Amino acid sequence: MGLRHTKPSVAIIGAGISGVSLAHQLKATFDVEIFERSHSAGGRFAHRHFSGRSFDHGAQFFRIFSSTFKSFLKPAIDSQLIQEWMPEFAEILDTTILRTQRWDKSSGHLVATPHSHALFDYLSKPLTIHHQAEVSSVVHGVSGWMLNTNNGEFGPFDWCVTATPPMNAISLIPSKIIYHNDIHNYSMLPCYALMLALNELPDVPWQVALVKQSTLSWMSINSSKPDRDDAPAMVCLASNQWAKEHFHLGIDHIQSQMLSAVNNIIPGINDLIGASHCHRWSYANMPKQQGPQCFIDMKHRMASIGDWCIQGRVESGFLSAHALSQQLLSHV
Numbered sequence: 001m002g003l004r005h006t007k008p009s010v011a012i013i014g015a016g017i018s019g020v021s022l023a024h025q026l027k028a029t030f031d032v033e034i035f036e037r038s039h040s041a042g043g044r045f046a047h048r049h050f051s052g053r054s055f056d057h058g059a060q061f062f063r064i065f066s067s068t069f070k071s072f073l074k075p076a077i078d079s080q081l082i083q084e085w086m087p088e089f090a091e092i093l094d095t096t097i098l099r100t101q102r103w104d105k106s107s108g109h110l111v112a113t114p115h116s117h118a119l120f121d122y123l124s125k126p127l128t129i130h131h132q133a134e135v136s137s138v139v140h141g142v143s144g145w146m147l148n149t150n151n152g153e154f155g156p157f158d159w160c161v162t163a164t165p166p167m168n169a170i171s172l173i174p175s176k177i178i179y180h181n182d183i184h185n186y187s188m189l190p191c192y193a194l195m196l197a198l199n200e201l202p203d204v205p206w207q208v209a210l211v212k213q214s215t216l217s218w219m220s221i222n223s224s225k226p227d228r229d230d231a232p233a234m235v236c237l238a239s240n241q242w243a244k245e246h247f248h249l250g251i252d253h254i255q256s257q258m259l260s261a262v263n264n265i266i267p268g269i270n271d272l273i274g275a276s277h278c279h280r281w282s283y284a285n286m287p288k289q290q291g292p293q294c295f296i297d298m299k300h301r302m303a304s305i306g307d308w309c310i311q312g313r314v315e316s317g318f319l320s321a322h323a324l325s326q327q328l329l330s331h332v
Contacts, residue, residue: 005031011147011157013135016043017314018305019163022321023127029332034127037134042120051197051275053233055222056116061085061109062314069318081122083226085111090206094213095265100206113227138172140300162304165283169304177302179295186308189240190247191284194258197275198232202266215242215261236262240285251278286312293323
């Protein structure tokens with residue numbers, strides 16, 4: 001099952017920034033198919049809508065440090081699909097505001113418009129992506145790689161690439177792959193995103209807050225982002241450490257504790273909340289790593305990429321894919 005290949009073929013498992021950007025970098029030379037278990041691409045470029053409000057409840061923004069990432073995103077920047085986010089920023093310690101400042105263009109905090117997922121609506125258009133196709137196993141044989149999914153078997157492919165969090169990749173990578181044991185050393189941190197549909201905005205001197213020594217690590221007025229509507233919406237993220245320590249608890253208990261933390265920082269905000277929802281990210285962040293930017297087994301033609309190879313940020317996912325693309329293209 002699958003497409004007839006006229007060029008060397010690659011199966012990419014995962015349609016986040018790593019998987020999608022790798023496909024773009026390979027598609028002129030390879031036949032590329034992406035397998036994504038959810039209904040759309042994007043990974044943590046997630047967007048949700050309820051109670052007439054919009055929420056970017058995954059990656060809150062991203063920044064560009066490398067020329068290669070800037071070049072990749074240039075068409076989206078030129079068309080203003082990607083824009084600067086310049087809110088009033090505050091740093092909060094527990095419940096005390098330590099400082100405030102306005103982000104400006106020099107800060108380089110970028111977001112997609114009119115919502116986070118719009119970037120992947122754009123990036124996905126020229127790609128072959130099998131949505132709601134969860135890969136349960138991969139098998140390497142004489143003819144190449146075969147993928148077993150809930151929608152049937154796909155292949156053969158010359159190359160198989162996992163572009164998923166390491167714990168998801170481990171379950172797919174055969175033990176004969178040279179880096180199989182190395183991936184076990186990587187473990188991402190979880191996070192919870194609390195979305196608040198507000199009846200009106202709270203009276204605070206900030207639109208974005210970095211929170212320290214709290215259940216929370218981040219609070220933002222989602223409606224302060226460019227090209228959003230004015231319906232008041234807030235996104236609050238739990239600190240990674242708190243999320244890890246409380247990961248065993250039910251989502252209702254997590255939401256209750258996060259709501260309490262929000263009310264501690266903004267007393268009385270509970271009276272402004274019309275509706276709320278809490279989302280769990282099992283694999284959300286990764287401290288800076290010192291290992292390779294991607295993993296590759298040239299003999300068996302399998303590779304693994306992701307921001308977790310470098311650091312838990314958007315550009316790291318792209319750079320991991322870029323590192324792999326250079327190796328694959330040099331061996332065609």
